[in-house]
Amino acid sequence: MLNRGLLSVVRRAAGYSAAAAVASGNFSAKPLATSALVFGAANGIGFGISLATGWHYHLDLIGTGIFSVFALVLRGSAGEPRQNASAACIALWALKLAGFLFYRALQTHTDARLDDVLSTIPGMFGFWFISFAWGWIVSSPHALAACVTTRPPFAWIDGLGLGIFAAGFLLETWADWQKWQFKKDPASRGKFCNVGVWQLSQHPNWLGNFMLWSGIVVLNSSTLMAAGPAYFLPSLFSPLFLLGLFYGQACGAISNTVQLTQAKHGQDPEFQEYVRNVPLFFPTGGSIWTAVLCRIGQLSPPSCMRGPYRTAVTAAAESCLAQLASMTTLSIDTGDLTVIKEYAETGLITDATTNPLFVSQAGLSGDPVYVALLEDAIAYARKSSTKEDDVVELAMDKLAVNLGVAISKLVSGYISTEVDPRLSFNKEETLRRARRIIALYEEAGIPRSRVLIKLAATWEGIAAMKELESEGITCNMTLVFGFAQAVAAAQYGARLISPFPGRILDFHKKLSGKDIWEPEKDPGVVAVRRM
DSSP: OHHHHHHHHHHHHHHHHHHHHHHHHTBOSHHHHHHHHHHHHHHHHHHHHHHHHOOSTTHHHHHTTHHHHHHHHTOOOTTOHHHHHHHHHHHHHHHHHHHHHHHHHHHHOOOGGGTTGGGSHHHHHHHHHHHHHHHHHHTHHHHHHHHBSOOOOOOHHHHHHHHHHHHHHHHHHHHHHHHHHHHHSGGGTTOOOOSGGGGTOSOHHHHHHHHHHHHHHHHHHHHHHHHOHHHHGGGGHHHHHHHHHHHHHHTTSSSSHHHHHHHHHTTOHHHHHHHHHSOSSSOOHHHHHHHHHHHHHTOOHHHHHSSSOOOTTTTTTSOHHHHHHHHSOEEEEOOOHHHHHHHHTTTOEEEEEOOHHHHHHHHHSOOHHHHHHHHHHHHHHHHHOOOHHHHHHHHHHHHHHHHHHHHHTTOSSOEEEEOOGGGTTOHHHHHHHHHHHHHHHHHTTOOGGGEEEEEEOSHHHHHHHHHHHHTTOOEEEEEEOSHHHHHHHHHTTOSEEEEOHHHHHHHHHHHHOOOOOOGGGOHHHHHHHHO
16 A cells, blocks of 8 residues: 555656656746846946936837837747737837837926936936836746747637737827827916826826736737746736836835826816826726716816816915916916026926016126026127127027026926017018027927917017917917907917006006006906907
8 A cells, every 4th residue: 555655656746747847848048038138238228328428318218119129039930920929019019109208208308207316326227227127027928938939829818918918009009199199288288187098097008008018918828828837927027017116106106206296286176186086097987987978978077077167265275376277377477597496396387488678687687597697698699790789689599598498497388588579560580580599499409399489469570470380489479468469469370379467457547547446347357358
């Protein structure tokens, strides 16, 4: 009896050893090493560029784009459809996302979430090391499948994996596109994105990314299970790692994303309502139903999530500035960088405007910061011309742009810069100076999409505005005192119209001899309401 039992144990052990030997022979770790080499080399190059330049442009181009190289290196042979399908999916995703993020970086120049991290060498190293770890771990389902030498035939579960990937890919793409379009809309300046799929989840782009990589796991599961469960289980680290990473960022545990968002929108009751009603990551039945109602009923998101918009009574506890910010985009009208910084840090001010008076005051202030801007402008102008009038003219434009560039680092929206108002009745000179101001901004790295050219709303100014808007140069029509000016500016396509209610009131005070007006009857208020 004992001998028969011992023989049974030996036979069973021998069977296990044979199975392990077969599985081991069916698996080569070389692709995992190749994967580590590819991601390590790319992120090492990224670290070197960051160290040498301090740029933000290359972060996602390298960190995400390298996935396409990885997929190409570890693609399958001609007779391996599953491995090739997995490689194609990864390459498609990487090229799409890296291209979009690189384009976004060219437009925005910097990522405020990473400013502090990338300001030190240890921070740079930590960022690129995490980027390496992220790439190697997240791509592991494909790399592990490449390690398996025997591939089972294509089956229904592979189709399921491709379906999950496609759904995630579309969701991520749709979310990124909707948010980009939302931010491009001037009416959305300073507001948070709560349109489309952003009503399903506070982070639908991350949800889509989680889904597509889960699809890659499912797609490669047949290959990995052919080698044994011990080879499949490590592939689950990919979506689990992403889930932890995304939740850590969404909760503010591993990035300053939440802090930045709260600083910008935390005082807005609609944002508070959004956070309470829309799930952090995974959609709920309620958020899906809300999104469907908003889509079918063509209602605005806040109306779908709750009753009518808040009234002045429900907002009475807020500051006047917060109340204004909840109803419109706020632009601060000053050249004082300290004041702009103070208000910008509230998250309620997104745009800023200057005028020749503010520029002159800055140049004459004696403050070292402004003196440096002035000296740079004069030196720049003297390099371009020897004629005194031309030097003064160019120096004034350059000083206005220097001040605007400094302001652009403090606010996230538009910077308005005014063309010399003495040219209000000279269309051609207005066009020349406006184009030069835009060229100076672009030379300084500020895209024209962030600049509003302020022009006087004379007939010549409005005609110049029409031509500039057709060139993609957005305009802010100022010195508007009458209804006819506002109508003409609107009809010819001005991006922004800036009436002067205070000066309109001054005119009526002088005309009538009346000093005090009720707010509702204030001539300036009445005029602006009509406009």
